[in-house]
Amino acid sequence: MDNVVEIKHLQKRFGKFQALKDVTFNVQAGEVFGFIGPNGAGKSTTIRTILGILRSSGGSATVFGQNVWSNAVSIHKRLAYVPGDVYLWPNLTGGEVIDLFLKLNSQKHSARTDELIKKFDLDTSKKCRTYSKGNRQKVALIAAFSSDAELYIFDEPTSGLDPLMEEVFQDEVLALKNDGKSVLLSSHILSEVERMCDRIGIIREGTIIETGTLDEMRQLSRTVVTVTTKQPVASLETMDGVHNFDAKSANKAVFSVDSEKLNQIISAVSNLEIVGLQSTPPTLEDLFLRYYNQEGDSHDGE
Numbered sequence: 001m002d003n004v005v006e007i008k009h010l011q012k013r014f015g016k017f018q019a020l021k022d023v024t025f026n027v028q029a030g031e032v033f034g035f036i037g038p039n040g041a042g043k044s045t046t047i048r049t050i051l052g053i054l055r056s057s058g059g060s061a062t063v064f065g066q067n068v069w070s071n072a073v074s075i076h077k078r079l080a081y082v083p084g085d086v087y088l089w090p091n092l093t094g095g096e097v098i099d100l101f102l103k104l105n106s107q108k109h110s111a112r113t114d115e116l117i118k119k120f121d122l123d124t125s126k127k128c129r130t131y132s133k134g135n136r137q138k139v140a141l142i143a144a145f146s147s148d149a150e151l152y153i154f155d156e157p158t159s160g161l162d163p164l165m166e167e168v169f170q171d172e173v174l175a176l177k178n179d180g181k182s183v184l185l186s187s188h189i190l191s192e193v194e195r196m197c198d199r200i201g202i203i204r205e206g207t208i209i210e211t212g213t214l215d216e217m218r219q220l221s222r223t224v225v226t227v228t229t230k231q232p233v234a235s236l237e238t239m240d241g242v243h244n245f246d247a248k249s250a251n252k253a254v255f256s257v258d259s260e261k262l263n264q265i266i267s268a269v270s271n272l273e274i275v276g277l278q279s280t281p282p283t284l285e286d287l288f289l290r291y292y293n294q295e296g297d298s299h300d301g302e
């Protein structure tokens with residue numbers, strides 16, 4: 001089976017409000033799929049539908065080839081999930097809750113669990129009511145990472161973690177990937193997505209607007225170049241594929257170039273006798289800002 005998660009034209013209405021309009025993407029076996037989009041775009045709603053917590057209003061969603069609504073119980077035995085807002089039993093200790101989560105998932109506290117508790121540096125003897133947001137997330141993450149599942153779903157799991165713990169999280173996700181597990185990760189932390197995800201889906205206002213590898217998405221975007229030439233740079237400004245032209249002097253300019261026009265533009269630059277050339281490929285952040293933006297065009301990539 002190639003697709004662990006398969007979502008086609010998924011829709012979800014809450015009364016009159018349509019939170020999901022057209023969500024289509026797959027998570028392939030053995031990949032880390034990044035699910036990104038602005039606040040309120042529909043990431044958590046999609047994930048809750050995949051988990052069978054919400055019932056869709058249209059379209060289809062399967063996990064392991066099974067319908068997410070009618071087969072939720074058997075699907076849940078094979079997946080681990082960490083939400084962004086982790087609620088724990090206030091009177092139980094962190095350690096007790098980890099074991100409870102494991103038990104609920106038919107898993108056992110193992111050497112691996114202890115290793116994770118150490119790595120995430122969690123004091124498991126404290127009552128959950130005393131835990132900070134980050135510590136509550138650690139409890140859920142430790143239980144999930146110590147579960148032997150085929151699919152791991154994380155919905156903004158690291159919003160409360162400090163950079164050191166963020167690093168531990170990323171290492172653990174990469175370890176899952178090396179073990180051939182599949183991961184669906186929704187996140188606002190772009191470096192996290194950039195480092196770990198094989199493919200990315202971007203959702204905006206309930207609709208998936210782009211899916212692909214980061215490289216494929218970069219192809220759709222622009223490279224920022226800074227050139228210094230012997231001859232005047234002004235002639236470049238009107239070339240097809242050049243945007244946001246900013247002449248720093250008669251012989252130096254910064255502008256962005258459509259990826260498919262890069263070749264022509266660079267030849268034109270070289271005709272002007274290059275003294276200096278610096279190019280910066282679009283970062284994920286540039287791509288985000290461009291996609292998040294309604295017009296999709298007002299960001300100059302600098």
Ligand SMILES: Nc1ncnc2c1ncn2[C@@H]1O[C@H](COP(=O)(O)OP(=O)(O)OP(=O)(O)O)[C@@H](O)[C@H]1O
Nearest residue numbers: 014017019037038039040041042043044045046156
């Ligand atoms: N139970 C609900 N009833 C009514 N509206 C809801 C419900 N749950 C979510 N929504 C609405 O659906 C939209 C999508 O919400 P969702 O939580 O899926 O966004 P998100 O992409 O996860 O955002 P964030 O990045 O802030 O977590 C929002 O407009 C939200 O207000």
Ligand SMILES: [Mg+2]
Nearest residue numbers: 043044045084
């Ligand atoms: Mg959310």
